[in-house]
Amino acid sequence: TMRxxxxxxxxxxxxxxxxILAFPNKKNIIDYGYVHIxxxxxxxxxxxxxxxxxxxxxxxxxxxxxxxxxxxxxxVVLRDTGFNRLxxxxxxxxxxxxxxxxxxxxxxxxxxxxxxxxLSAKVYEFALSNFSTEAYERxxxxxxxxxxx
Numbered sequence: 314t315m316r317x318x319x320x321x322x323x324x325x326x327x328x329x330x331x332x333i334l335a336f337p338n339k340k341n342i343i344d345y346g347y348v349h350i351x352x353x354x355x356x357x358x359x360x361x362x363x364x365x366x367x368x369x370x371x372x373x374x375x376x377x378x379x380x381x382x383x384x385x386x387x388x389v390v391l392r393d394t395g396f397n398r399l400x401x402x403x404x405x406x407x408x409x410x411x412x413x414x415x416x417x418x419x420x421x422x423x424x425x426x427x428x429x430x431x432l433s434a435k436v437y438e439f440a441l442s443n444f445s446t447e448a449y450e451r452x453x454x455x456x457x458x459x460x461x462x
Contacts, residue, residue, distance in 0.1 A: 316415070317341055319422055322358050324348045325377065350380055359384040363429050364421060368409045369394070382440035385433040389421065402432075402439040 320341045325348070326334070336342050348355045365381035366389040374395040378388045382402070390396045392405040406417055442448055 316418065319418060320361070322362060324355075324358065356384075359386060362386055363433070364389050364404075366390075368406070368414075374398075379440060379444045382436050383444060385437040387429070387432055387436050389417075399439070402436045 317339075320343065323336070323342065323344045324346075326344060326346060331344065336344060345354070345358065348358065359381065363386065365378055365386040367375055367378055368391055369375065378390060378396065382388055388396065388399060388403040390399075390403055390405060391409060392407050396403055396405070404417075404421070406414070408414070
């Protein structure tokens with residue numbers, strides 16, 4: 314909350330979560346509330362961002378991360394919280410405390426734009442291969458065939 318050099322776009326908070334988190338009123342923290350992923354608003358938010366950050370350990374492989382990956386956003390998640398299978402297609406954090414997080418944000422903000430574009434393309438390809446409806450159908454078919462053999 315002390316940083317002014319990056320913008321935090323927050324999506325999906327309800328009134329209860331908003332009250333608990335109590336974000337300060339700053340120009341670089343934008344709380345959109347619930348945003349439908351098929352909306353123009355969502356596409357505009359995604360277009361402004363490079364990363365999708367989730368520092369929660371309460372849900373394994375959150376669909377918010379898989380959805381954002383389908384739009385090329387690079388996931389930044391806590392290690393060992395259900396995302397390890399993303400491998401090189403994610404940035405893993407080992408600590409959720411403010412000081413280490415601040416250092417990581419500085420490192421992420423300083424990354425070379427060409428490197429980010431390459432990683433974004435890799436993330437998108439991985440997501441398309443693993444999280445699309447076609448990939449789901451292919452995986453389910455394979456599982457069912459194995460069961461029926």
